[in-house]
Amino acid sequence: MTAPSTASAASAAGLTGADLVRAGEDYLECVGRADEFAAVDLVVDLLRAGADPERLLLELVAPAQRRIGELWAANEWSVAREHGATAVSERAVAAIATYVRPRPTRGRVTVACTDGEYHALPTRLLAEVLRLRGWRVDFLGANVPGPHLITHLHQSGPDVVALGCALATRLPRAHATITACQSAGVPVMAGGGGFGRDGRYARLLGADAWAPTADAAADRLEREGVPALPAVPGALAHLGDEEYTHLRRRRAELLEGAMAALARTYPPVAAYDPQQLEATAEDLGHLIDFLGAALYVDDAPVFTDFVGWTGSVLGARGVTAEALRVGLGVLHDELRDFPRARRMLVQGIEVARITRADQEN
Template structure:
């Protein structure tokens, strides 16, 4: 069924997509099951096609718009809980523009008896904090799929803790376990929407006090943010010395930003796996789009050469890349 739905997205046939999902619900499947077992996997395939260079950004946006409209239509079929188990405010961290996963979590929570308020994509932390002051919420859920948004997620977690609310987090940027969630002060982490329902049932209000222990990486994260443009320019020059004009393309711009943001997030969470994930993603991206095979390892080497002296923790994280997996022989 997911394949049929994905074909509707590929054909940009919104009526057919909605009709297919509606028929599944009318045949007895719950709206949440259709959203999580049909719509969500199809969206994952949409992202894979874009990353492989098979679809343009415009194609991806068109497909996502269809899935969002389908999600809203099916969500309207989920009864509002009366009485509700509590009120959950859901938001995407600032710079996180993928709002559909958080919306699906919200519908799963609603089906489980929670009243939900979804604030949408890329919610500024200051505006989020002001909203919590008047929201009468019982818990907060924060979605983050890109490493560049983790610093903003941390500020949202802090704002939630200051109001005494437990914080549930999820999304690809948090990885495959609760390591990063704990490092940023979240109460709980969930890998998917169904797990989010179970996690919310068990979390308690967070303890008082600062959410993040003071570490060298925290200070280096702050310095990297302040000197981002400087490090970016220096790394580009070193990178260009290896791969030439290929360092001046839009793909190279995106790769350089992604690598720096991943390094920043690794410092913030003390989790070097963020760099490993970035390395794998960038390598697949360059391979799919015909980029030079030396581009990604040369990028990491350039970054380490630039940040190594002023940011020793950053250099340590980058050094770990050569100790595991397929990145090992490529870095210096």
């Protein structure tokens, strides 16, 4: 929940869209060189000039963060540079929060990332937008274990939990968290890319509400409270085949077998150094995890979209999509007793084949 849901009007201070674009370029340059003092000075100077703090969060910091991810995916920025830039953005958000301290006039919201979710900045942006709108906010940060979250709810008594999930691989844990919060008598508003662009997985997993962006979430809470989403008939009935459960239990075994089979069927692997072998195992592990998430919600695009993204990331690093196609074929052969998973893998192999053809052309 990061980008604004609608185009913002010019603020009373007269900060135009063009002004924000120029400031955004300067801000990206600051975070790109990990210059936290320059980034903080930039946002504080804008605040002193009368810029609206919510606009700075959603139209300056959030777009820069998306661009940081794109630059990493395109292999233009290293992981270290991406991490450094994100750390600077966290400092900039903290500076905005410190500079603007509205008095709470509304209810109480607990804002947290689901268990296993480490992408905390989007959820932090939501927390600060809610504070600016007058809510009393308990921001619990990344990777909040479900039992500890429930303890916090009993101790603090919030009106609602805003639960962030950036990656679909965290959906099973998000489901457990949603159910536990509701059992404690607290409704859940879901947000983040992991719940799908249209919130379909929030509905499937029983969340009480979903919002695509931070400002949309704040708007909804102001206008409507937390209305219940319509129930999904037969939700998760597909889990009765236990493919997801068995895949998770066999993950380590499956990964080991897939690496061995890949070495037999894809000759370039023989020349890989230890670092390349580690990266290959990591990529296969991510593919297994996204396949598991797709099985959990019974939606192949959770997996095939990740296959397409992986192909583009590997291509930017000089790895052909043929390696991805072979790896998916190996997983397909390893999962002989998993009909749903095999169907999804066939679709993934086709995505990799198309990616390879695009690379060759």
